[in-house]
Amino acid sequence: MSKPRLATIWLDGCSGCHMSLLDMDERLLDITERVDIVYGALVDIKEFPEDVDVTLVEGAISSEDDLRKIYEVRRNTRILVSLGDCAVTSNVPGMRNQIGPAAILERAYLENVTINPQLPGPMVPRLLAMSRPVHAVVKVDVFVPGCPPSADLIHSVLDDLISGRVPVTAGVTCFG
Amino acid sequence: MSVLTLTIEGRDVAGQTGHTILQVARENGIPIPTLCHLQGLSDVGACRLCVVEVEGQRKLFPACVTTIDEGMKVTVNSERLAAHRRRIVELLFTERNHICSVCIADRNCELQDLAVAVGLTHFELPLLSPQAVVDATHERFGIDHNRCVLCTRCVRVCDEIEGAHTWDVMGRGTEARLITDLGIPWGDSNTCTSCGKCVQVCPTGALFEKGRSVAEARHRRPYLPYLVAHEGRTR
């Protein structure tokens, strides 16, 4: 039997969830034994592969680039996991939803900049009107809330998924 | 005052005439989630989290304001009630801007606790992301309307216990907002005695004391249990 194929992806988040993943310490070794890590911040692969069993998604969907990536992830993933509050609720990236992308860009790149203020050019992916949670855009199978979710929780979710169990996150973790 | 017997969650319990389902349940260690209720203040029956089923009735009853009857059979946990409660908590989260990771009440918040208690893992409904402001004009305290759940505990503690009635609610629907006096900045209020009771009763991070860190923002409510004069009152 081949090992389950695991991917992780980091969209509009702070990388804290990936840090928490690394916080599993020696348990990481056990996990890497049991899966093939086929994509993510931990491995150097440029294209999102086909036929992935589990993808952990960190971050909200905030830009056209996030949107393109999440569609690709969904097409190629059996079990999609929203990892952390940004993926689950849009959290901090969603704070701009109150005022809209134009105002936030202006504030960040013009008003609060002293040297060479300018708006980002076409090289930077365009922001969507709203920063949304992942499940607002594609179907999500497992939700792991927390900012960030604890290493213990991530471990138990991965352990469940690798062993073919359905992880239960309701009521076991702090929400938000 | 006579004693009535009833069952809650299949358990035979007893309570006094005029006592609420919530009171009797709590005396007997049967948990019912609540938000707008706070012991020592009058009840408004507004959050609807405490709704329970009563045998033979199609309607649901808010336990905090429903008095017990002889022979009543109360169900606190059912699939329908669990779904409704999850929804209520979800609605609260989607209504304003709850960004727990940057909130003064993070890990010390009744709304967060409720989310866990009702088993919320995500929101099906979109966030409304309203524009809400922070009023930091008061010397010692502040209110962040992004976190307010309109439970009106602050309104009631200020009116019923401090006797100042600085707080009230203005506007309708999701436009409703807490106001100080007739809608002036808190710092300009001349009814506020700066007692800080509102800050202590606030279930969320809406009312806060300036200069405190997240770890220090614990609620102290020592004055509440002694002031039960308003208990059982509804408004």
Add this chain to the structure above:
Amino acid sequence: MTEAGTPTPARRRRQDPLIPAGPVRASAHVCMAAGCLSMQADTVFDSLCERVTARGLTDVAVKRVGCLGLCAAGPLVAVPETGRLFDRVAAGDDAALDGVVDGLAGGEGGRPIATDPFFSHQVKVVLEHCGQIDPERVEDYVAVGGYESLTKAVTTMTPAEVLGEVTRSGIRGRGGAGYPTGLKWTTVAKTDSPHGKYVVCNGDEGDPGAFMDRSVLESSPQQVLEGMAIAGYAVGANHGYVYVRAEYPLAVKRLTTAIRQAEHAGLLGPRIADTSFGFDVEIRIGAGAFVCGEETALIASIEGGRGTPRPRPPYPAASGLWGKPTLINNVETLASIPTIIGRGAEWYSAIGSGKSLGTKVFALAGSVVNTGLIEVPLGLTLREIVFEIGGGLPGGGKFKAVQTGGPSGGCMPESLLDMAVDYESLAQAGSIMGSGGMIVMDDGTCMVDVAKFFMDFCREESCGKCIPCRVGTTQMYGLLDRITRGLASRDELAELESLAGMVRDTSLCGLGQGSPNPVVSTLRYFRDEYMAHIDDHLCPAGVCKMEPREAALAAGEVAP
């Protein structure tokens, strides 16, 4: 009460009626209710007086009266002696005005009231005096038997007998919920209160499209006051409040006049009909919030607080205004009381059917020829109301649905046209009687859009106290909005349905509890329309503007 006997050859003041000195051969009743007044009925009244005088018709009266019913065809003038109704008598329209004067002088013209189906199917109890009397003259009301019922009650009946009469009449509350009026009165009567009780008349009428209570208050205010006084006698209350919304200035004005005149004439106030019973009435003006029609919110508003409902029990009957037992009834309920006492419970309960006895006033509006105010015996079918009284749809339009009950009601399709309009049938069909709004819709109406309209109303009018209604209606509105823009998925429809059930089950007051009804009932009878928006990206009625899928996809607003 002197005018009738005093010779008045010429009118003294502009607004005075023209009343001949001798016997009256014919009289023009000029409607002065809000609808006709907005079309300058006052000018019409003046012109008619002038023309009648100019023609030297000395045995003809010209009177200002309340609502004549056929509001859409105003300004209206009726000539009761010949049984004719002149419609569209516009100010400055010489031909129309002369037509009326010809009619008064014995000529033909106008439409016959007795055989007109709009009128012939109606039974007038509440509206008996509407359009017959001058609402600003207590003499007129007394002349048609007004205050006789109150006198009869206080001088010949015990309070218990009055309660019995009302109970046996079978009348149920006309404010929406249909609670048996006799039962409510009996509860208030039985509650001891050493410090007084109150009677409150609910004239808030906030449903969009409803104007029944307004017309009664504007056309026959004394009738409502008499009903309140009888209620006060029956339940043991000596004070009454009429709660009217500020948007009804004419109703407020006429009520104010009516109270002053009734007190002046000794019909209200201390020692009514020389008995020890006294009753006075005050007006309270509401700031126009729909929720203030809910009884506990109304009480809070009268007390000077913020108009928000509170959980019941305690019901107002036990603890209402200032904590005292309080009887709250709708305008129409109270306006029926003088007739019930005057003609007796048996007479009243012979009208109607089953558990829905008596008459109900409806404001018929929408795609229907005869829009206006009608009063029908309960139990008539929707078809009779829409097609016979209402005259069907204008221009041969195709019937699609009829909405009753306003924002808490539902839409009934063509297949239910033969259903009887009574409390039980309407509830079974997923609607409610409500206060009496009835809106006819043709096939150019999108039912999802209708549901969205009412949800928008509820979300704006939600008082914000309880979470399910405050946020739930806003979220349901958002989902409906997405459906009408062609953005919603089937999952979102399921979400809408689940939310509807939750808001109904958990909201604090009737506003929230009833707010899902328009959605639930349109889903029940017009689900295919929802599905067309969702699956086929199409609004069958051509009302909703569908947004392009590609753009929505690129913006992440819909799932692929």
